[in-house]
Amino acid sequence: MTIRNVRDHGQRYRPRMACLKKMEALVVEMQDPKSGVKSQTQRLVITTIPHAITGEDIVAWVANRFNIDAREAQSIGTLMVAFGYVYPLQDHKRLIIKADTSLYRFQTPYFWPAQQWPAEDTDYAIYLAKRNIRKKGVLELHEQEHYNNLHKWMNHKWDFIVMQAKEQYRAGKERKKPDRVVFDCQERAYWVVHRPPPGTISAIDYGLDRLTDPSADEVKKKKTMDYYRRIVIFTQQCIMRSRVKSSVSLGAIVKYITTCKNHDPFLATCLPSNPWLTDDTTYWELNMPNVEIPTKMRVERWTFGFRELLSDPRGRADFRLFLKKEFSGENLAFWETCEDLKWGAAATMKEKAQQIYKTFLAPGAPRWINIDGKTMDITVKGLVHPHRYVLDAAQTHIYMLMKKDSFGRYMKSTVFKETQKKAISPEEHRFSDAQLEQNAKKRKPNLSPIVLRQWEEEEKARLAASGPMDITQLCKFTAPVPHLAVYTGICEAQLSHGRERLPPSPSFPALPNSAACPSPISVAIDSTPASERKFEGQGGSAAAQFPSIAEVPLEPRVSASARAPDDPQPASQKSRVALSLGRFLRRGCGNASVLASLSPKCHSAMGGRVQPLSREPISQPQPKRIANFFQIKVDIPPECRIYPIDSEDEENECTSGVRGTVKEIICPWESITKQDQAG
Amino acid sequence: MNRWRRSVGELQARRRPLLECQRAQAAFIKVTACLQLQATCLGSNSDCSRLREELGETRALAHSLCTGLQKRLTTLLTQGELPQEERAEAERLWVLFLSGLEIFQQDLQKVILLQELFPLKQPRDRLSLVNTGGSGDGIGVTGRVTMSQMPWPKTQDQDPCPDLSTQISQLEAMAQEMLRKVNVPFWSVEATQEAWADSVDTEQDDEPVEEMSVENVAAGPQRLGGCCHYPGCRVLCLLN
Numbered sequence: 001m002t003i004r005n006v007r008d009h010g011q012r013y014r015p016r017m018a019c020l021k022k023m024e025a026l027v028v029e030m031q032d033p034k035s036g037v038k039s040q041t042q043r044l045v046i047t048t049i050p051h052a053i054t055g056e057d058i059v060a061w062v063a064n065r066f067n068i069d070a071r072e073a074q075s076i077g078t079l080m081v082a083f084g085y086v087y088p089l090q091d092h093k094r095l096i097i098k099a100d101t102s103l104y105r106f107q108t109p110y111f112w113p114a115q116q117w118p119a120e121d122t123d124y125a126i127y128l129a130k131r132n133i134r135k136k137g138v139l140e141l142h143e144q145e146h147y148n149n150l151h152k153w154m155n156h157k158w159d160f161i162v163m164q165a166k167e168q169y170r171a172g173k174e175r176k177k178p179d180r181v182v183f184d185c186q187e188r189a190y191w192v193v194h195r196p197p198p199g200t201i202s203a204i205d206y207g208l209d210r211l212t213d214p215s216a217d218e219v220k221k222k223k224t225m226d227y228y229r230r231i232v233i234f235t236q237q238c239i240m241r242s243r244v245k246s247s248v249s250l251g252a253i254v255k256y257i258t259t260c261k262n263h264d265p266f267l268a269t270c271l272p273s274n275p276w277l278t279d280d281t282t283y284w285e286l287n288m289p290n291v292e293i294p295t296k297m298r299v300e301r302w303t304f305g306f307r308e309l310l311s312d313p314r315g316r317a318d319f320r321l322f323l324k325k326e327f328s329g330e331n332l333a334f335w336e337t338c339e340d341l342k343w344g345a346a347a348t349m350k351e352k353a354q355q356i357y358k359t360f361l362a363p364g365a366p367r368w369i370n371i372d373g374k375t376m377d378i379t380v381k382g383l384v385h386p387h388r389y390v391l392d393a394a395q396t397h398i399y400m401l402m403k404k405d406s407f408g409r410y411m412k413s414t415v416f417k418e419t420q421k422k423a424i425s426p427e428e429h430r431f432s433d434a435q436l437e438q439n440a441k442k443r444k445p446n447l448s449p450i451v452l453r454q455w456e457e458e459e460k461a462r463l464a465a466s467g468p469m470d471i472t473q474l475c476k477f478t479a480p481v482p483h484l485a486v487y488t489g490i491c492e493a494q495l496s497h498g499r500e501r502l503p504p505s506p507s508f509p510a511l512p513n514s515a516a517c518p519s520p521i522s523v524a525i526d527s528t529p530a531s532e533r534k535f536e537g538q539g540g541s542a543a544a545q546f547p548s549i550a551e552v553p554l555e556p557r558v559s560a561s562a563r564a565p566d567d568p569q570p571a572s573q574k575s576r577v578a579l580s581l582g583r584f585l586r587r588g589c590g591n592a593s594v595l596a597s598l599s600p601k602c603h604s605a606m607g608g609r610v611q612p613l614s615r616e617p618i619s620q621p622q623p624k625r626i627a628n629f630f631q632i633k634v635d636i637p638p639e640c641r642i643y644p645i646d647s648e649d650e651e652n653e654c655t656s657g658v659r660g661t662v663k664e665i666i667c668p669w670e671s672i673t674k675q676d677q678a679g
Numbered sequence: 680m681n682r683w684r685r686s687v688g689e690l691q692a693r694r695r696p697l698l699e700c701q702r703a704q705a706a707f708i709k710v711t712a713c714l715q716l717q718a719t720c721l722g723s724n725s726d727c728s729r730l731r732e733e734l735g736e737t738r739a740l741a742h743s744l745c746t747g748l749q750k751r752l753t754t755l756l757t758q759g760e761l762p763q764e765e766r767a768e769a770e771r772l773w774v775l776f777l778s779g780l781e782i783f784q785q786d787l788q789k790v791i792l793l794q795e796l797f798p799l800k801q802p803r804d805r806l807s808l809v810n811t812g813g814s815g816d817g818i819g820v821t822g823r824v825t826m827s828q829m830p831w832p833k834t835q836d837q838d839p840c841p842d843l844s845t846q847i848s849q850l851e852a853m854a855q856e857m858l859r860k861v862n863v864p865f866w867s868v869e870a871t872q873e874a875w876a877d878s879v880d881t882e883q884d885d886e887p888v889e890e891m892s893v894e895n896v897a898a899g900p901q902r903l904g905g906c907c908h909y910p911g912c913r914v915l916c917l918l919n
Contacts, residue, residue, distance in 0.1 A: 027809065031807055106812075110720075117789075120785070155870050156869070159870055160774075160779060161778075163705070167712035172716065178812075
């Protein structure tokens with residue numbers, strides 16, 4: 001017995017299937033002895049059975065009836081078979097119609113699909129038990145599995161099932177032989193339709209169950225005052241909605257269609273062939289997520305928009321490669337981790353959010369991304385009580401950044417051009433009918449999702465391992481000197497290399513590692529603060545660049561302009577900035593080179609993170625340089641960290657004891673005890 | 680109660696209601712199986728008024744079995760103290776009866792729908808019957824139906840068999856009432872039959888349909904026990 005009276009508001013009604021009624025009417029029409037389909041007799045070894053019809057007769061009749069061409073008639077015929085109104089006598093597992101002499105027969109109305117009643121599991125169990133009783137070992141693999149499952153879940157009525165199966169079997173034996181054969185065929189056909197073997201498409205598949213019963217009559221609502229009031233509110237809300245001109249929305253649709261129409265498998269041919277039609281899986285193999293060489297169509301899709309590029313794993317990998325070359329992969333990494341947070345398990349969410357903050361957003365983070373102050377504010381505030389969408393604003397910002405900037409450059413880059421050149425365009429298959437049959441017989445089940453999932457995980461792990469440039473790791477001198485409290489020391493040696501050497505930024509974990517492709521504006525604006533900061537450092541507080549690991553939230557980057565970043569800082573630091581600026585101006589030197597180093601071109605050359613050679617030499621003078629590394633880490637624009645490799649004073653670089661870089665990054669919501677400490 | 684005090688007769692008397700119920704349950708299953716076979720012919724070319732009459736008779740028999748069984752089982756389980764095994768047996772019967780009731784109800788719903796869809800009032804209605812290959816000679820299960828008898832005297836509280844739609848709603852009401860009156864957790868019932876039941880008879884004159892249908896075809900390879908040719912498939916199928 002099944003549980004009745006479920007009072008919840010779950011969805012349990014099958015949706016309206018209007019096609020069934022139409023199909024039934026058609027089948028009844030086909031029975032007419034004069035105008036219906038001609039029938040033949042099927043000859044079997046032991047008996048003959050009437051009322052067999054050939055596929056070509058069916059197709060011809062349908063084509064005639066509706067005045068359509070043969071191909072469409074064939075698809076209607078296939079639908080009839082797929083729904084179970086007609087079943088094939090040979091090759092009973094393939095529910096299609098073949099327009100040749102293969103035989104079919106009509107299904108008895110008892111076994112027609114009904115919208116109101118799904119095929120019950122109990123009946124299926126009885127059917128399987130019956131077949132097993134009749135002859136052992138005749139159940140197929142998937143049927144055996146179902147059988148075992150049903151035995152487990154319906155254990156309480158198992159006796160009933162077996163007894164009923166036996167009774168039905170015995171009752172069936174009372175019938176005459178041909179009738180028995182017919183009945184067995186009918187029953188088998190019914191279950192092929194309603195419990196299809198794995199790997200086949202079922203026409204009965206209708207998606208989700210509905211909340212209301214579509215077959216129930218609609219209750220006539222009494223038109224009370226309340227009813228009219230609701231209608232009024234509803235229409236008022238309709239009016240209040242914002243409207244778009246149809247020319248605009250239609251224009252968007254037209255644009256979409258023109259761009260994508262060659263990529264739609266319904267409207268254009270798939271190369272090499274559509275696996276659903278020809279049962280040949282080359283197309284899927286060529287388009288696997290981590291295939292080495294993508295197809296030309298796939299690559300073309302990437303050009304449609306940034307979203308297409310990101311959503312295709314191969315495209316994303318290509319993009320990642322490009323960003324790696326540009327040393328701005330942290331944006332993509334951040335975006336991906338945000339996605340992971342959004343879609344991941346709830347249990348680990350808090351830790352993930354914290355981890356993300358520590359890795360990407362905190363001042364002094366190893367893979368710092370460059371987002372504007374307002375967003376950073378919102379994010380940090382949200383992180384006090386993290387939830388799934390807490391990083392949404394930052395993620396959107398970074399997404400837009402990548403879209404407006406990196407994407408364009410990716411499209412023009414050599415990476416992409418290489419990929420485009422290497423992309424393959426397979427030849428179209430041209431299968432003959434016999435080959436199609438062969439293919440159908442050789443159908444294999446798909447890769448198990450478990451296996452696919454494992455691959456995905458491995459891929460992720462590989463990426464994570466190979467990954468990300470943690471600037472702290474890159475620099476040799478990352479001997480974190482935590483707790484470097486206030487160092488008032490002035491870093492002397494620094495001075496010589498004032499200019500470019502800018503902050504040995506790279507070695508600096510905290511340096512904002514924003515995209516190596518900052519927008520020109522930010523470059524310009526940031527250059528100033530950068531230089532200042534640099535000088536701050538130079539002038540003895542090499543620390544300027546050292547992101548202070550303090551709890552101070554990052555200042556707004558851009559506009560902030562030179563001054564802004566300082567505002568949130570305590571007054572003491574303001575002076576420092578002013579001081580450094582003064583020094584800068586005094587220095588005068590290398591301004592040009594400084595700024596030059598800050599120019600975009602250099603960026604691409606350098607890329608924020610890797611500071612290969614420059615680092616080497618520096619080591620000793622560390623401690624001295626430390627200076628006030630605890631100070632605020634203003635958003636150090638990427639330029640800061642980028643310095644041309646050819647700079648002569650490389651050696652002396654890095655000095656900035658920036659080493660002092662603290663490794664630990666404290667999240668602002670943690671105890672704000674160590675205001676002045678590094679960590 | 681002291682066992683030794685009971686006489687054999689007493690014991691038998693005690694067990695009679697339970698035995699009756701078991702027999703009735705077996706008969707009920709038999710009758711519903713026959714009903715289903717008859718229902719499969721509705722709307723096909725072997726449909727005729729005689730079939731529908733026979734269907735009606737089967738239905739009536741099922742109805743009386745049903746009502747009788749329901750009364751007896753309910754009384755057994757609500758009153759009377761039963762020893763442990765008997766109680767378990769009664770509960771098992773209860774669950775089996777309810778399952779049978781569901782199937783019976785489903786079949787009746789289909790019957791009513793099909794009888795509406797394919798009325799046989801006029802001769803030309805026969806034109807719309809679906810040609811399914813049946814022989815049109817009747818089912819032959821009527822013998823079986825009459826074979827199964829009610830284990831209790833016939834005249835006892837016999838209500839006339841109601842018509843179809845009433846019967847369906849009656850069944851529904853019956854099921855609800857049963858669920859309300861007796862509280863039997865159906866998961867506590869365990870199967871006494873094994874999963875892969877043995878063949879009923881030893882006679883194997885029944886070729887399975889699979890082999891028969893290969894008849895007219897350029898025979899494709901027989902593929903028993905595997906759903907496809909792919910050798911590794913078995914493993915994956917099990918995984919799926």
